[in-house]
Amino acid sequence: MILVQRHFHVAKANRTSFERMSSGGLWPAMREMGVQMVAYGTWGFAGTGDVVVTHTAYADFDHWYATRRGYSASEKVGAFYNDPDILNAINHLMPIYTERDALIDYSEAYPFLLDEEYSRPNVHYRTSDTGPSPLPPTFGRGSIMEEINYEFGSDAVANECKQQLTEFVWPEIERNGGRVIGLGTSALANNNTFTTFISYPSFREYVEYGRVPHMNSESSVHEAWQSIRQSSQSMNRRLLIVGSDYGTNS
Numbered sequence: 001m002i003l004v005q006r007h008f009h010v011a012k013a014n015r016t017s018f019e020r021m022s023s024g025g026l027w028p029a030m031r032e033m034g035v036q037m038v039a040y041g042t043w044g045f046a047g048t049g050d051v052v053v054t055h056t057a058y059a060d061f062d063h064w065y066a067t068r069r070g071y072s073a074s075e076k077v078g079a080f081y082n083d084p085d086i087l088n089a090i091n092h093l094m095p096i097y098t099e100r101d102a103l104i105d106y107s108e109a110y111p112f113l114l115d116e117e118y119s120r121p122n123v124h125y126r127t128s129d130t131g132p133s134p135l136p137p138t139f140g141r142g143s144i145m146e147e148i149n150y151e152f153g154s155d156a157v158a159n160e161c162k163q164q165l166t167e168f169v170w171p172e173i174e175r176n177g178g179r180v181i182g183l184g185t186s187a188l189a190n191n192n193t194f195t196t197f198i199s200y201p202s203f204r205e206y207v208e209y210g211r212v213p214h215m216n217s218e219s220s221v222h223e224a225w226q227s228i229r230q231s232s233q234s235m236n237r238r239l240l241i242v243g244s245d246y247g248t249n250s
Contacts, residue, residue, distance in 0.1 A: 001114040001123065002058050003038070003184055003197070007051040009105040015052060015243075018103045022054075023246040025096025032089040033067050033080045034059065034126035036136045038181055039145045039199065041243040053240060055145075055181070055197065057114070057121035064111075066125070085128055112184035112195060118166050119182030137179060138247030139201045145181070145240040146200065146210060151233045152192045161228045162194060168224035170198075172217050176209040177201060179250060199242075206239070 010018050019040070027037040039055040058064040068078035080086045114121070123133050152158040162183065170180050181197035200206040208214065213222045229235065 001116050001119060001121065001182075002060060002064060002187075003112045003114050003119075003121070003182060004054075004056050004058065004064060005110040005112065006054050006056070006107050007110075008053070008107045009050065010052055010103050011105070014103040018052065018100065019244050021097045021100040021103075023244050025093045026100060027246055029090040029093040029097070030056070030067060031132045031135070032093075032126065033086060034063065034124040034130065034133045035067060036121045036123050036133050037246065038121055038136045039197070039240060039242060040246065041145070041240045043238055044241040045203075045239050052243065055240075057119075057123045057182075059123050059125045061111075063123070063125045080126070086126065089132075111187040113187055114182045114184040115162075115194075118162075118170075118180075119184065120180055121182065135248040136246075137250035138245065139179070139199055139242065140245045140247075140249055141242055142202065143242045144200045144203055144206045144210075145242060146198050146206060146237060147195060147240065148235055148237040149186075149195045150193060150228075150235055152231060153233060155192050157231050158192045158194060161231050164224040164228055165196065168221050169213075169228070172213065172221045173198060173209060176214055177205055178210060203239075 008018070022040070030037060035056060035058055037054055037056045040053065042049050042052055058067070066079040069081055121136070124130055126132065150158070150161065152161065166183070174180060177200075179199045181199060183194055183196045185191065185194050198210065200210050213225050
């Protein structure tokens with residue numbers, strides 16, 4: 001499974017229209033292809049506000065390529081846009097997002113290879129025998145998604161910290177009301193790194209139990225968190241302020 005983080009450079013005056021065309025047209029159409037758009041918004045709290053960002057999950061790179069619409073006469077159109085069954089399912093949605101590309105100055109994609117054992121998106125390559133992907137869960141507009149990029153001295157240390165995160169830290173975060181999206185390695189980075197994506201209902205919850213263990217957490221959780229911090233050479237985090245109610249409220 002892969003997660004594609006795409007930064008769209010869209011003028012602020014056009015962002016309401018961009019979100020409307022996306023949430024009402026393109027993202028539902030991509031669901032018909034077995035895709036999930038799991039987080040959308042802008043970077044906040046010392047992050048750049050120059051872009052709007054989508055986080056979209058696919059089964060693999062072939063799945064991603066099959067969704068491509070073709071943005072120029074020379075670009076190959078993805079397989080789904082030549083599939084009569086898919087086109088029949090999305091014909092009513094396509095007029096909603098036809099003009100969406102005209103709002104984009106340019107965009108940049110950053111793919112992550114998701115560890116399927118630890119990642120939550122539910123996606124598949126749509127065929128005539130399968131249905132659309134389910135609506136992704138969301139805490140809605142104004143909620144927070146945290147991205148942390150970890151770097152370690154070796155793959156062995158990275159794997160040990162991955163185990164501590166998923167065995168001790170994540171269950172505690174989810175018990176307190178957060179929601180794990182996934183863990184993956186940037187396709188453009190070294191193997192001794194990984195990135196985590198976790199959602200929180202609001203900034204208050206993130207501050208209360210997302211940055212540090214909750215005060216009522218068991219000692220094993222505190223120890224795991226401390227070990228990860230001590231073992232990582234760097235932990236670069238940023239917060240996405242969710243800018244859409246698209247999805248099923250969790």
